[in-house]
Amino acid sequence: MRFLTSFRSTLRINLMGWIVLLFGWILSACSLNPGTPVENYTVQIVVDGQALSLQVPAGTTVQNAIEKAGVALEALDRLEPPGYTVLKNGESVRVIRVREELKVEEITIPFDSQTVQNESLPENRTMIIQAGSNGKLERTIRILYEDGQEVSRSVVKEVRIVEPRPEIKMVGVQRPFTPTSIPGRLVYLSGGNAWLMEGNTGNRRPLVTSGDLDGRIFSLSPNKEWLLFTRRSSTEPGKEINTLWMLNLTDSEAQPVNLRAKNIIHFADWVPGQGLSITYSTVEPRTTAPGWQANNDLVLTRYSPSGIILETTTLVEANYGGAFGWWGTQFAWSPDGALLAYAQPNVVGLVNLETGELTPLIKITPYQTRSDWAWVPALAWSPNHQVLYTLTHAPRPGQDNAETSPYFDLSAYIVNSGTLIKIVEKSGMFSYPVVSPRNTDGSYQVAYLNNISSEQGDSGRYRLAVMDRDGSNNQQVFPEEGKLGLDPQEVVWSPEPFEDGTYRLAVIYQKNLFLVHPQTGEALQITGDGLIEKVDW
Structure with a gap:
């Protein structure tokens, strides 16, 4: 009985297999029957100024027709209609040859003109303190052509090769303050330019009008006959930062002297009692903040009046400078030059x-x-x-x-x-x-800035205070209580007393220069253009 059941199952499977094979043979025979017609379409391919006629089977796509015609396509070429389109009888295909061209143009960036009012100049007098110069822009343009005809232009890249430098004119305006007598020479930095007051506050003359003094160094020599200062070299990160210069104040026709020292951020000063001897510390420019890596070195150089280097000595070799050495070291000579x-x-x-x-x-x-x-x-x-x-x-x-x-x-x-x-x-x-x-x-006496809020940290403002050398007779003198405080700065004592036998303090307040009496707090404003950055006396 078990044998009969197995035989029937096998017979059923074999019969089904034969039926499938027979059906497949019939389909194959029909497809191979030469009597079955295959429909062909005639299409036209327009390429490179020529029209090609082509016979293709029904159901052919544009891409298939292009390949059958042997037309080579470049990467940017395109088809009309698109390559995936199924063609109809009599339809036309267009091959559009596309190419691109990158063109670099140099564009001139015109400079701006700026006018700065300055009551240090005589009224209505104009002085060019910075000559203007055009900048340059390198612009890369992508031009697209289809079958030899330009169809579009687009800017793909712009690089400023040279930044424009504005022309800066200084125009004299009326001085609102009555001139007052002052002892010694008072120099100040205003709008990137150095000025000198001598004899009285109305007697002013420009010293350096290049507009590029950066205020890092701005110091009178101990005998008050020379000015030491730095000038900006570049605004590009990682480039030379500045250079060191000096100027003879006893000669009104003197020109600034390049001292051939550069990248000076924290310290440069005269060596007391040693003539034209200068010490300075340098940094290495960096593209990362703050823009330098300090060397923490100290170099002493003795110069001739013309700037010739007579002698150079390294007092402190470049060194790591400790945990915060990347920022830099500050130095200070004692007045007699004995201690540093x-x-x-x-x-x-x-x-x-x-x-x-x-x-x-x-x-x-x-x-x-x-x-x-x-x-x-x-x-x-x-x-x-x-x-x-x-x-x-x-x-x-x-x-x-x-x-x-x-x-x-x-x-x-x-x-x-x-x-x-x-x-x-x-x-x-x-x-x-x-x-x-x-x-x-x-x-x-000792003058110092006293913070208005004891917990202001690195922000906030100050009041000028004066005390005796031991801290006695300590009083805050300027500005008045309740008024806007001072920005952080190093105030300057007059080198000699005024007619009343009292020394004065030169203070920058709201970007103007004031002379302050250290006992009474009486303040005399002597500039009004709001451009003062540094002062020495």
Whole structure:
């Protein structure tokens, strides 16, 4: 019985197989029957100015017809109708030859003209302080052609090769202030140009009118006969930043002298008592913020009046400079040139002028700026180089991270005893102490900026304060309480007393220059164009 069931199953499977084979044979026979007609279409292909007639089977696409006609297509060529279209009898196909061309054009960028009012010039007098120059733009244009005819243009790239430099005209306007007598020579930086006041505030003459002074260095020589300054070299990141120059102030026809020193950000100054001897520290330009890597070096160079280098000595070799060495080191000569102090974000000390070694005196908790700059303590020497005034970073009670404390104290370091004395608490991180000339009795005063808010950190404004050398008789004198405060700056004492026997302070307030009485706070405004950037006296 089991055998009979198996036999029937096998017979059923074989019968079905034969039926499938028979059906396939019939279909194959029909398809191979030469009697079955295949319909052909006639189409036309227009290419390269010629019309080709072509026989193709029904159902042929445009792409198939192009391939059958042997027409080679370039990457940008296109078809009308598109290649996937199924052709009909009598239909025409167009091959459109497409090519592109990249053309580079140099475009001139015209310079702008700017006018700056300056009451340092006589009224209505015009002076070109910066000649204008056109810029250049390199523009790459993509031109598209179809069958030899231009069909479109598009800008694919623009690169400024040369930036335009604006023409800057300075026009004299009426001076709103009555001239007043001043001792010595007062120099100031206004709109990138150096000016001199001498004898009285109305007697002014331009010193350098190139408009490129960057204000990094702007310092009178100890005898007040020469001006040391820096000029911008380039605005492109990673390029030369600036160069160092000097100018003879005793000769009204003198021209600036290039000192062949460059990339000076933090320090360059005259060496007291050594004529035309200058010390400076350099950096290496970088494309990344802040735009440089400090060398933390110190070079001393002695020049002739014409700028010839007579002697060069490296006092401090280029070095890492510690944890914040990328920012740079500040230096300060004592008035007699006997001592040289240095300051870094975490230390204040003295430079051994024989060996170049740095001797730490005051350890300072560095301030965490959380940005691409570093805070460096200010330095100021007493007239007899016995006291070094500086700033120390004070901790905030109850705060775990001392580096973020907003408190800074004005302190005095006694060189002979090695004693550090806190003079003013919470004066501010930009207090900039400045010592007056010595009085006949040997006394002197210290001016500094006192922050309006004790917790302002690296923002906010200040009031000018004056005190005796030991911190007594401390009073805030300018501006008046309730008025807008001062921007951080280093104020300047007059080199000699005025007619009343009192020294004055030159202060920049709202971009104008004021002379301030250190006891009464009486302020005399002597400029009004709002362009003042730096001052020395």
